[in-house]
Amino acid sequence: MTRTTTEPNFFDRVYAVVRLIPYGKVTSYGAIAKYLGAAKSARMVGWAMNAAHGLEDVPAHRVVNRIGVLTGKHHFEGTNLMQQLLENEGIIVIDHQIQNFKTVFWDPMREL
DNA sequence: AGTGTGACACTGG
DNA sequence: TCCAGTGCCACAC
Numbered sequence: 001m002t003r004t005t006t007e008p009n010f011f012d013r014v015y016a017v018v019r020l021i022p023y024g025k026v027t028s029y030g031a032i033a034k035y036l037g038a039a040k041s042a043r044m045v046g047w048a049m050n051a052a053h054g055l056e057d058v059p060a061h062r063v064v065n066r067i068g069v070l071t072g073k074h075h076f077e078g079t080n081l082m083q084q085l086l087e088n089e090g091i092i093v094i095d096h097q098i099q100n101f102k103t104v105f106w107d108p109m110r111e112l
Numbered sequence: 113a114g115t116g117t118g119a120c121a122c123t124g125g
Numbered sequence: 126t127c128c129a130g131t132g133c134c135a136c137a138c
Contacts, residue, residue, distance in 0.1 A: 010135065029120055033134090039121080041134040046119035051136090053119090065120060072119030 010036065014048040015055065017108050021062045024089040025106035026098060028066045035108040046072065061085040068101030 017032050029045040038044065045063075052058035053075060061082040065071045073082035073096060083093045092099040 008136080033120080038134065040132075042120040043118050043133070044120090044135050047117085047136065049119055060119080063119080070119090075119055 008048075008051075010038075010041075010044065011048040011051060014045050015052050015058050017112075018049070018052065018058050018060065018063055020108070020112070021059060021106055024091060024104065026062045026064055026068070026086070026091060026101070026104050027106045027108060028064060028068075030066050031107055031109065032063070035112065050075065059085075062089075064098060064101075068098035068105075070096040070098070 013036050014032055017035060018027075021027055028042075029049075030039060030042040033039050033042040033045045036045075049058070049060045049063060049072060052060055060072065061070075061076070063072070070082050070086075070093065073079070076082045078084075083096065086093050086098065091104050098104065
Protein backbone atom coordinates (compact mmCIF):
# COMPACT_ATOMS: atom_id res chain seq x y z
CA MET A 1 0.00 0.00 0.00
CA THR A 2 1.77 3.04 -1.03
CA ARG A 3 -0.50 4.89 1.25
CA THR A 4 -0.83 7.88 -1.00
CA THR A 5 -1.90 10.98 0.80
CA THR A 6 -5.03 11.16 -1.27
CA GLU A 7 -5.96 7.65 -0.22
CA PRO A 8 -8.36 7.75 2.74
CA ASN A 9 -7.24 4.47 4.19
CA PHE A 10 -8.81 5.26 7.54
CA PHE A 11 -12.14 6.18 6.04
CA ASP A 12 -12.14 3.08 3.94
CA ARG A 13 -11.80 0.98 7.10
CA VAL A 14 -14.78 2.74 8.59
CA TYR A 15 -16.92 2.01 5.57
CA ALA A 16 -15.89 -1.62 5.70
CA VAL A 17 -17.02 -2.00 9.30
CA VAL A 18 -20.26 -0.11 8.82
CA ARG A 19 -21.00 -2.27 5.83
CA LEU A 20 -20.61 -5.33 8.05
CA ILE A 21 -23.31 -4.20 10.42
CA PRO A 22 -26.03 -6.87 10.26
CA TYR A 23 -29.63 -6.08 9.54
CA GLY A 24 -31.58 -4.81 12.52
CA LYS A 25 -28.44 -3.89 14.42
CA VAL A 26 -26.60 -0.69 15.20
CA THR A 27 -23.21 0.37 16.53
CA SER A 28 -21.50 3.42 17.90
CA TYR A 29 -18.79 5.65 16.50
CA GLY A 30 -16.51 4.83 19.40
CA ALA A 31 -16.90 1.10 18.82
CA ILE A 32 -15.85 1.45 15.22
CA ALA A 33 -13.03 3.80 16.08
CA LYS A 34 -11.77 1.46 18.75
CA TYR A 35 -11.95 -1.47 16.38
CA LEU A 36 -9.80 0.49 13.97
CA GLY A 37 -7.35 1.18 16.77
CA ALA A 38 -8.23 4.82 17.22
CA ALA A 39 -10.71 4.99 20.05
CA LYS A 40 -9.83 8.62 20.50
CA SER A 41 -10.77 9.31 16.93
CA ALA A 42 -14.43 8.52 17.35
CA ARG A 43 -15.14 11.96 15.98
CA MET A 44 -13.24 11.06 12.87
CA VAL A 45 -15.61 8.17 12.32
CA GLY A 46 -18.45 10.63 12.23
CA TRP A 47 -16.59 12.65 9.66
CA ALA A 48 -15.97 9.54 7.64
CA MET A 49 -19.69 8.92 7.67
CA ASN A 50 -20.14 12.40 6.36
CA ALA A 51 -18.27 11.34 3.24
CA ALA A 52 -19.96 7.95 3.29
CA HIS A 53 -23.22 9.79 3.39
CA GLY A 54 -23.15 9.72 -0.39
CA LEU A 55 -22.37 6.03 -0.59
CA GLU A 56 -25.17 3.49 -0.72
CA ASP A 57 -23.08 0.66 0.64
CA VAL A 58 -22.59 2.49 3.88
CA PRO A 59 -25.68 2.29 6.12
CA ALA A 60 -24.79 5.33 8.17
CA HIS A 61 -28.23 5.22 9.71
CA ARG A 62 -27.06 2.19 11.67
CA VAL A 63 -24.33 4.20 13.33
CA VAL A 64 -25.15 6.28 16.36
CA ASN A 65 -23.31 7.71 19.33
CA ARG A 66 -22.58 5.73 22.48
CA ILE A 67 -25.91 6.58 24.07
CA GLY A 68 -27.91 5.39 21.10
CA VAL A 69 -29.03 8.82 19.96
CA LEU A 70 -29.32 9.55 16.26
CA THR A 71 -27.05 12.54 16.46
CA GLY A 72 -26.30 12.45 12.77
CA LYS A 73 -29.85 12.23 11.59
CA HIS A 74 -29.67 15.94 11.01
CA HIS A 75 -27.24 15.21 8.22
CA PHE A 76 -29.63 12.93 6.41
CA GLU A 77 -31.85 14.07 3.63
CA GLY A 78 -35.06 14.16 5.57
CA THR A 79 -35.56 14.72 9.24
CA ASN A 80 -37.02 11.38 10.18
CA LEU A 81 -35.50 9.37 7.37
CA MET A 82 -32.87 7.84 9.62
CA GLN A 83 -35.46 6.92 12.20
CA GLN A 84 -37.69 5.43 9.55
CA LEU A 85 -34.88 3.26 8.26
CA LEU A 86 -34.09 1.96 11.72
CA GLU A 87 -37.70 1.27 12.55
CA ASN A 88 -37.97 -0.50 9.25
CA GLU A 89 -35.33 -2.90 10.51
CA GLY A 90 -37.22 -3.55 13.71
CA ILE A 91 -35.33 -1.02 15.80
CA ILE A 92 -37.51 1.13 17.98
CA VAL A 93 -36.57 4.77 17.94
CA ILE A 94 -38.28 7.38 20.04
CA ASP A 95 -37.28 11.02 19.83
CA HIS A 96 -33.98 10.23 18.11
CA GLN A 97 -33.28 7.79 20.95
CA ILE A 98 -32.91 4.08 20.21
CA GLN A 99 -34.89 1.93 22.62
CA ASN A 100 -33.23 -1.23 23.90
CA PHE A 101 -30.03 0.16 22.49
CA LYS A 102 -27.98 -2.47 24.26
CA THR A 103 -30.12 -5.16 22.68
CA VAL A 104 -29.65 -3.98 19.11
CA PHE A 105 -26.08 -2.87 19.71
CA TRP A 106 -23.56 -4.65 17.52
CA ASP A 107 -20.00 -4.58 18.76
CA PRO A 108 -17.46 -5.10 15.96
CA MET A 109 -14.81 -5.93 18.54
CA ARG A 110 -16.92 -8.73 19.93
CA GLU A 111 -18.48 -9.98 16.71
CA LEU A 112 -15.35 -9.62 14.67
C1' DA B 113 2.90 23.97 6.31
C1' DG B 114 -0.39 25.42 9.54
C1' DT B 115 -5.11 26.16 11.19
C1' DG B 116 -9.93 24.82 11.79
C1' DT B 117 -13.32 21.67 12.07
C1' DG B 118 -16.11 17.45 13.23
C1' DA B 119 -22.55 12.63 12.88
C1' DC B 120 -17.76 11.47 19.85
C1' DA B 121 -16.07 9.88 24.34
C1' DC B 122 -14.51 10.70 28.89
C1' DT B 123 -13.63 13.10 33.45
C1' DG B 124 -14.60 16.48 36.84
C1' DG B 125 -17.62 19.46 39.72
C1' DT C 126 -27.25 11.90 39.25
C1' DC C 127 -26.90 15.43 35.76
C1' DC C 128 -24.41 19.35 33.21
C1' DA C 129 -20.35 21.27 31.29
C1' DG C 130 -15.77 21.44 29.56
C1' DT C 131 -11.73 19.27 27.58
C1' DG C 132 -9.08 16.00 24.60
C1' DC C 133 -8.39 13.57 20.50
C1' DC C 134 -7.03 12.15 15.62
C1' DA C 135 -7.50 12.64 10.86
C1' DC C 136 -9.23 15.28 6.85
C1' DA C 137 -10.14 19.74 4.20
C1' DC C 138 -8.88 24.50 3.09
